Amino acid sequence: MKMEDMPLSGPDNTKLEALVNDIYSELVEDACLGLCFEVHRAVKQGYFFLDETDQESMKEFEIVDQPGVDIFGQVYNQWKNKECECPNCKRLIAASRFAPHLEKCLGMGRNSSRIANRRLASNNNTSKSESDQEDNDDLNDNDWSYGAEKRGDQNSPRRSKTLKHKNGKWVRNLHPYNYNAGINYEMLGPDEVRSFLTTQCGVISEHTKKMCTRSQRCPQHTDEQRMAVRVFLLGPSAPVLPEADSVAGPESFDIPDGQALMSRLQWEDSPEISPSDSASSKASEETSGSPFPIKLRTDKEPISVSLTGTNHSDSRRPKKKKRPPLGLNSGGGIGSLSGGGGSGGSQTNISLSTKKKKPKLTAPSISSIYDDLN
Amino acid sequence: MIMSKDYQLKASINQKLIEMGERERLKELLRAKLVESGWKDQLKAHCKDVVREKGLEHVTVEDLVTEVTPKGRALVPDNVKKELLQRIRAFLAQHTAL
Numbered sequence: 001m002k003m004e005d006m007p008l009s010g011p012d013n014t015k016l017e018a019l020v021n022d023i024y025s026e027l028v029e030d031a032c033l034g035l036c037f038e039v040h041r042a043v044k045q046g047y048f049f050l051d052e053t054d055q056e057s058m059k060e061f062e063i064v065d066q067p068g069v070d071i072f073g074q075v076y077n078q079w080k081n082k083e084c085e086c087p088n089c090k091r092l093i094a095a096s097r098f099a100p101h102l103e104k105c106l107g108m109g110r111n112s113s114r115i116a117n118r119r120l121a122s123n124n125n126t127s128k129s130e131s132d133q134e135d136n137d138d139l140n141d142n143d144w145s146y147g148a149e150k151r152g153d154q155n156s157p158r159r160s161k162t163l164k165h166k167n168g169k170w171v172r173n174l175h176p177y178n179y180n181a182g183i184n185y186e187m188l189g190p191d192e193v194r195s196f197l198t199t200q201c202g203v204i205s206e207h208t209k210k211m212c213t214r215s216q217r218c219p220q221h222t223d224e225q226r227m228a229v230r231v232f233l234l235g236p237s238a239p240v241l242p243e244a245d246s247v248a249g250p251e252s253f254d255i256p257d258g259q260a261l262m263s264r265l266q267w268e269d270s271p272e273i274s275p276s277d278s279a280s281s282k283a284s285e286e287t288s289g290s291p292f293p294i295k296l297r298t299d300k301e302p303i304s305v306s307l308t309g310t311n312h313s314d315s316r317r318p319k320k321k322k323r324p325p326l327g328l329n330s331g332g333g334i335g336s337l338s339g340g341g342g343s344g345g346s347q348t349n350i351s352l353s354t355k356k357k358k359p360k361l362t363a364p365s366i367s368s369i370y371d372d373l374n
Numbered sequence: 375m376i377m378s379k380d381y382q383l384k385a386s387i388n389q390k391l392i393e394m395g396e397r398e399r400l401k402e403l404l405r406a407k408l409v410e411s412g413w414k415d416q417l418k419a420h421c422k423d424v425v426r427e428k429g430l431e432h433v434t435v436e437d438l439v440t441e442v443t444p445k446g447r448a449l450v451p452d453n454v455k456k457e458l459l460q461r462i463r464a465f466l467a468q469h470t471a472l
């Protein structure tokens with residue numbers, strides 16, 4: 001049968017147009033029929049009226065069509081411009097940033113430990129004699145906005161605040177450190193060191209100057225090493241083993257200021273140093289820099305007390321940091337403590353030693369004790 | 375009165391549509407557009423009325439068809455109709471000029 005050409009002539013055109021319309025009508029009718037069959041089946045199978053319930057529910061879930069509101073009736077940016085007060089640092093944080101902030105502020109997220117360790121590493125490499133114990137959690141949070149304040153803001157109320165928190169807070173502070181292979185003792189305050197040492201091995205590695213984060217029974221280090229580290233970091237009067245510490249440990253957390261610290265350090269005698277001295281010589285202790293920045297929160301100053309003087313010679317490791325030998329700050333301080341100075345006197349000794357950024361407190365008698373560490 | 379020629383023409387065109395799969399495509403296109411435009415929901419609501427009217431148990435396909443199809447034809451949106459006509463014309467232009 002012959003097909004017609006593309007119609008431009010009148011009658012053919014209309015015929016064609018009629019044809020087109022016919023085809024279209026057939027298509028539409030097909031669609032309608034399809035729908036009828038569908039509905040009929042639904043009716044007979046009983047699911048046609050399934051989407052209808054009682055009037056009340058129907059009204060409740062009716063589609064909402066108002067501006068500014070989605071079809072459920074909820075506002076979109078409702079929480080965007082609201083601010084929440086962080087229970088930790090008491091700052092006002094935008095709602096959408098609240099969760100990440102809290103994560104860092106509490107030191108409990110995945111990233112916070114990474115940031116903390118990164119900061120520790122960078123602090124070790126760049127900061128000078130004062131090893132500032134920075135509040136890592138707050139500074140983590142400040143990473144992106146308060147960069148300038150980071151190092152300078154050591155006297156901010158926030159820093160002291162965190163230590164005044166209860167026990168759990170301090171412990172949490174340590175968690176970021178624990179995630180990594182080790183903690184640098186220079187970055188920890190006395191109380192944090194103490195708390196850390198009650199739960200972890202803490203022996204300082206020769207190579208990395210970090211404290212072992214394994215348990216107290218870690219097979220890599222001996223108990224002697226652990227005792228040596230404790231003496232080294234906390235002073236001769238420090239409780240050296242976890243068993244001993246377990247009673248004393250929690251208490252130390254509760255006492256943020258230096259008074260109790262001093263009084264505790266006084267109780268024990270210096271002879272305790274000797275057994276641990278030999279042990280510490282075995283243990284590869286890192287002594288460069290200030291192992292034990294006594295951050296007396298009352299003091300408000302970056303305190304770097306280090307036993308580096310003699311221990312420098314002790315260490316067989318190449319020092320990676322360029323900490324100037326700080327002499328026997330803590331040695332002198334502790335020595336004077338163990339010498340039985342009064343609490344006030346000891347405190348002033350410590351504060352004296354701590355206020356000087358790189359003093360070498362001459363305490364030749366004490367230096368002899370530390371010579372034994374060699 | 376159906377001219378046999380026209381009838382034959384129509385039959386052949388239809389055949390061609392089917393053979394080339396164009397009819398199926400057109401059908402799908404129409405269905406999609408009708409759903410998109412809400413035509414289907416409108417008509418379904420009408421169906422509900424019909425069903426309620428006739429009684430759930432006794433409604434038949436014929437009932438639905440007779441009630442629904444005319445309304446369905448009328449409810450097709452203009453743009454959908456135009457687009458379909460356009461496509462059919464294009465098809466014819468392409469394939470009947472041979």
